[in-house]
Amino acid sequence: MNVHQGTLKHTFMSEGSLAAYLVPAGLALAVAAAITEALAGLGSRWGWWHFMTGFAILRWTAVAGLAAAALSFAGGLAARPATQRAAILLAAAGILIGLVVAGIPWSWMRTAQRLPRIHDITTDTANPPRFEAILQLRKDAVNPVEYGGPAVAAQQLAAYPDIQPILLPVVPTTAFETALRAARSMNWRIVSADEREGRIEATATTFWFGFKDDIVVRVVPAPGGSRVDVRSLSRVGISDVGTNAARVRAYVHDVARMTSVDSTYIIPW
Numbered sequence: 001m002n003v004h005q006g007t008l009k010h011t012f013m014s015e016g017s018l019a020a021y022l023v024p025a026g027l028a029l030a031v032a033a034a035i036t037e038a039l040a041g042l043g044s045r046w047g048w049w050h051f052m053t054g055f056a057i058l059r060w061t062a063v064a065g066l067a068a069a070a071l072s073f074a075g076g077l078a079a080r081p082a083t084q085r086a087a088i089l090l091a092a093a094g095i096l097i098g099l100v101v102a103g104i105p106w107s108w109m110r111t112a113q114r115l116p117r118i119h120d121i122t123t124d125t126a127n128p129p130r131f132e133a134i135l136q137l138r139k140d141a142v143n144p145v146e147y148g149g150p151a152v153a154a155q156q157l158a159a160y161p162d163i164q165p166i167l168l169p170v171v172p173t174t175a176f177e178t179a180l181r182a183a184r185s186m187n188w189r190i191v192s193a194d195e196r197e198g199r200i201e202a203t204a205t206t207f208w209f210g211f212k213d214d215i216v217v218r219v220v221p222a223p224g225g226s227r228v229d230v231r232s233l234s235r236v237g238i239s240d241v242g243t244n245a246a247r248v249r250a251y252v253h254d255v256a257r258m259t260s261v262d263s264t265y266i267i268p269w
Contacts, residue, residue: 018077018078019087019091019111020069020087021038022072022075022078022091023072023076023079023087023090023091024072025071025187026068026069026072026075026094026095026098027068027090027093027094027097028068028090029067029068029094029098029252030068030072030093030094030095030098030101031095032064032070033065033097033098033101034059034061034065034101036061036064037061037065038134040054040061041054041056041179041208041209041210042057044232045208045209045210048257051209051211053153053210056215058104058105058108059100059143061102061105061232062104063102064098064101065091065099065100065101065102065103066102067096068097068098068101069095069099069102069213070098070265071093071094072090072094072095072098073095074086074090074120075090075094079091082252083091083147088204098169108241110160111241111242112239112241116158117239118148118155119143119233119234119237119238119239120147120231120232120233120238120244121142121154121160121163121230121231121242121245121247121249122147122153122163122229122232122233123154123163123164123228123229123230123247123248123252124165124251125153126232127198128147128229128231129199129216129231131216131218131233132192132199132201133192133201134201134214134219135190135204136147137203137214141235141236143195143234143236148269153197153251156245162244162249162256163245163249164252165227165228165229165249166252166256167222167224167225167227168225168226168227168255168257168259170225170226171225171226172198172219172221172226175219175225175228176195176200176219176226178255178258179228179255179260180200180250182254182258183202183215183217185254186202186204186251186254187265188202188204188215189202189204190202191265198218198219199216199217199219200215200216200219201214201215201216202214202215202216202217202249203215205241211236212234212238213232213233213235213240213243214232215233215247216230216231217229217230217231217251218231218243230248230251232244
């Protein structure tokens with residue numbers, strides 16, 4: 001009987017000791033991975049390292065996140081529910097944080113695989129709006145301002161068939177004012193707003209990595225009112241992981257909303 005009790009006591013102590021090591025280790029690794037993952041992008045934005053270094057850090061934080069989740073899970077299994085509820089809750093936190101940390105790069109990778117490897121989105125693929133005033137700011141840009149032609153247009157049409165011009169039932173001056181107001185509502189940095197030429201140029205900066213993408217809006221007369229076209233182009237990167245399309249889509253929605261035009265009904269040209 002004494003031997004049996006001694007064995008049980010040793011087992012419980014071993015289980016408790018194992019949980020006492022695994023649970024804090026898993027949670028600490030998860031938190032460290034989360035902080036490092038945040039810095040992967042912010043460090044690139046702040047100029048601490050190249051964005052490719054940030055991507056490499058993301059890959060390693062994903063591995064660390066999975067390891068943290070595994071450690072936390074093992075610690076949770078080792079903890080005794082009757083006496084170590086706190087350890088189980090901490091283990092659950094470690095699992096959750098670790099999986100979120102691993103899930104963000106995984107989600108990016110899945111999105112990049114699903115979407116075309118393009119970085120130039122426009123509502124007019126036949127005659128894209130041209131950049132002029134913003135060219136000085138793109139001197140060091142890797143991606144050229146020249147449109148990629150039919151190959152890029154075909155990929156955009158297949159992936160984002162909803163990206164189309166808007167026909168507004170207002171005169172060009174009113175359409176331009178609306179287009180400029182919508183651009184400002186997007187928190188872009190307005191570089192140029194030329195009402196005479198009907199062109200607005202701006203730069204958007206992504207929050208996490210601080211990527212700079214340039215936008216040009218063109219307003220021209222059209223039957224029944226005005227036509228508004230917009231183009232969003234990344235300065236670096238082969239794939240934008242859908243960022244430019246999302247930006248154009250949001251802008252089109254804002255312009256349509258500000259002129260009481262149903263944004264689900266974009267005129268197919």
